[in-house]
Each structure stands twice: as structure tokens, then as C-alpha cells.
Amino acid sequence: MRIQFVEAHQLAGIQQRAPRVVMALGYFDGVHVGHQKVILAAKKQAVKQGIALAVLSFFPHPKSVLQRQAIHYLEPIEQKAQKLEQLGVDIFYVVQFTQELAQLSPDCFLEAYVRKLRVQHIVCGFDYTYGHKALGNTDTLAVYAAAHRIGFTAVRAYKWHGEKISSTKIREHVRRGDVRTLPQLLGTYYTTKYCQVTGVLPYYTLPQQGHYHVLIDTGSTFIPCLATVLSATKVQLHGDEPSLPQLLTIQWIEQAQDVKIYA
Numbered sequence: 001m002r003i004q005f006v007e008a009h010q011l012a013g014i015q016q017r018a019p020r021v022v023m024a025l026g027y028f029d030g031v032h033v034g035h036q037k038v039i040l041a042a043k044k045q046a047v048k049q050g051i052a053l054a055v056l057s058f059f060p061h062p063k064s065v066l067q068r069q070a071i072h073y074l075e076p077i078e079q080k081a082q083k084l085e086q087l088g089v090d091i092f093y094v095v096q097f098t099q100e101l102a103q104l105s106p107d108c109f110l111e112a113y114v115r116k117l118r119v120q121h122i123v124c125g126f127d128y129t130y131g132h133k134a135l136g137n138t139d140t141l142a143v144y145a146a147a148h149r150i151g152f153t154a155v156r157a158y159k160w161h162g163e164k165i166s167s168t169k170i171r172e173h174v175r176r177g178d179v180r181t182l183p184q185l186l187g188t189y190y191t192t193k194y195c196q197v198t199g200v201l202p203y204y205t206l207p208q209q210g211h212y213h214v215l216i217d218t219g220s221t222f223i224p225c226l227a228t229v230l231s232a233t234k235v236q237l238h239g240d241e242p243s244l245p246q247l248l249t250i251q252w253i254e255q256a257q258d259v260k261i262y263a
């Protein structure tokens with residue numbers, strides 16, 4: 001998979017080199033099972049048409065730019081990219097989200113960042129929004145696509161216990177320390193990267209303070225371990241931590257009840 005960062009001033013050159021694609025649209029923080037439905041629907045189209053599959057996302061998160069709200073990201077671009085590659089994505093466009101970009105009307109955005117990137121078919125979820133004041137939605141997208149003879153699929157809501165699965169909901173589970181339900185929403189254990197010297201790596205969010213059963217993925221084995229989240233950035237591992245590498249991948253299994261830790 002190729003990762004193509006897109007800044008406004010590079011757009012013309014990127015458009016010239018762009019291959020014909022089916023494109024999935026959205027931010028996709030965590031690449032949860034709802035997102036996976038969207039991307040797999042797009043993959044199906046791409047295979048049918050015999051062309052590449054692209055995902056067009058942003059960075060930073062629109063909310064962090066527009067509402068100046070600190071986003072507790074579920075994962076950085078690199079981990080999102082790995083998941084997208086596993087789902088069969090060929091090109092990952094990461095558009096720099098700026099105040100200027102946010103001024104673009106829905107149609108101007110589609111013209112510059114979608115049609116001119118040679119899109120043959122657009123896929124998004126039922127609630128995708130785009131363009132200034134988030135005025136574009138699946139209805140306007142359907143009209144635009146029909147007018148330009150571009151295919152369009154809107155994927156219906158994928159729910160869990162009657163509620164749409166969303167990155168926002170998953171962030172709430174993480175904040176509450178309720179990591180046990182996350183595999184049902186993410187399709188995998190909630191996973192963060194952690195440096196034993198500097199703490200959690202940027203753009204990951206630790207569960208709330210408390211004790212957890214975790215798996216440490218060292219690259220060659222998974223080591224079950226007890227971990228205490230001490231703060232928003234620090235974790236204490238109980239056990240063999242001196243023998244562990246400095247950079248760890250931590251898979252969060254569940255909160256540990258009634259744990260007594262002896263120093």
C-alpha cells in the first residue's frame with residue numbers, strides 16, 4: 001500500500017499521477033468493524049472493476065482543527081495504515097486538514113479531492129459528511145456522483161446492541177477502562193504502543209487509571225502480564241519488565257478486579 005500525504009499546494013501534481021480508483025471516504029480512527037464494512041464494500045467494487053482501492057482520510061482530525069478540541073486518538077496514522085493495508089487498500093490518501101480546507105464547499109471538495117483523483121466509484125457510510133459546515137452528506141454525494149457518472153455506495157449503519165458503532169463510543173469505553181468489550185467493536189484487542197522510558201507513544205490513548213490484564217506483544221511472543229495505568233502517559237508493568245524490549249505493543253484484555261500489588 002502506498003501512503004500519499006496531500007497538502008493543498010501539491011494537489012495538482014498528485015492529481016496528474018493518480019490512477020483510476022474506487023475510493024472510501026472517512027476519518028476511520030481505530031478502523032472499527034463499522035469502518036471495516038465500508039472498506040470491504042469498496043474493495044468488492046474495486047475487484048469487480050479491476051482497479052485500485054483508495055481510502056481518503058485526513059490529518060489532523062477535523063474536530064481538533066475546527067473545535068480546537070483535544071482528540072484522544074485511538075491510534076496514529078501508521079497503525080491505521082497497517083490495518084487498511086490488511087483490508088486490501090492500495091492507496092491511502094491523507095489530506096492535511098486545515099482551516100482553509102474547511103472553507104471548501106461540498107462540491108469544491110469533491111471536485112478537487114475526489115473526482116480529480118480519478119475516482120470511478122465512491123463508498124462511504126450512511127452518516128458521512130463533508131465540506132464547509134459539514135453541509136455535504138450522502139444525499140448530496142449521490143446527486144454529485146450521478147451528475148458526473150461516478151458510481152456511489154452508501155453503507156448502512158453497522159450496530160452493536162442497537163447502537164451505531166463509532167470511534168466516539170470506543171473512546172468512551174477506553175476512558176472508562178472498559179477494554180473487555182473492545183474486541184467486539186474493533187475486531188481486535190485494543191492495542192497501544194508504549195516506550196518504557198518516555199511513556200505511551202503519540203496519538204495513542206491509555207485506558208483510565210487502574211489495573212489491567214494485558215498481553216505484551218514483543219514481536220515474537222505474547223507475554224501475559226499485569227499492568228497498572230498510573231497516568232495518561234505512564235504504565236507500570238508487574239513482572240519481567242527488565243527483560244522486555246524498550247518499545248512494547250500492549251494489548252488490553254480486561255480490567256483486573258481485586259488485585260493487590262506488593263512492591
Ligand SMILES: Cc1cc2nc3c(=O)[nH]c(=O)nc-3n(C[C@H](O)[C@H](O)[C@H](O)COP(=O)(O)O)c2cc1C
Pocket residue numbers: 025026027028062066101102103104105109127128129130131132133134135
Ligand atoms: C472540505 C471539508 C470541509 C469541512 N468543513 C467542516 C466544517 O466547516 N465544519 C465541520 O464540523 N466539519 C467540517 N468538515 C468535516 C466533515 O464534516 C467530516 O467530519 C470529515 O469529512 C470526516 O468525515 P467522517 O467524520 O464522516 O469520517 C469538513 C470536511 C471537509 C472534507
Ligand SMILES: Nc1ncnc2c1ncn2[C@@H]1O[C@H](COP(=O)(O)OP(=O)(O)OP(=O)(O)O)[C@@H](O)[C@H]1O
Pocket residue numbers: 025026027028029034035037038123124125126127128155156157158159164165166167168169
Ligand atoms: N457503524 C458504522 N456503520 C457503517 N458505516 C460507518 C460506521 N461508522 C462509521 N461509518 C462510516 O465510516 C466512515 C468513517 O467514519 P468516521 O471516521 O466518522 O467514524 P465514526 O466511528 O462515526 O467516528 P466519530 O465517532 O468520530 O464520528 C464514514 O464514511 C462513516 O459514515
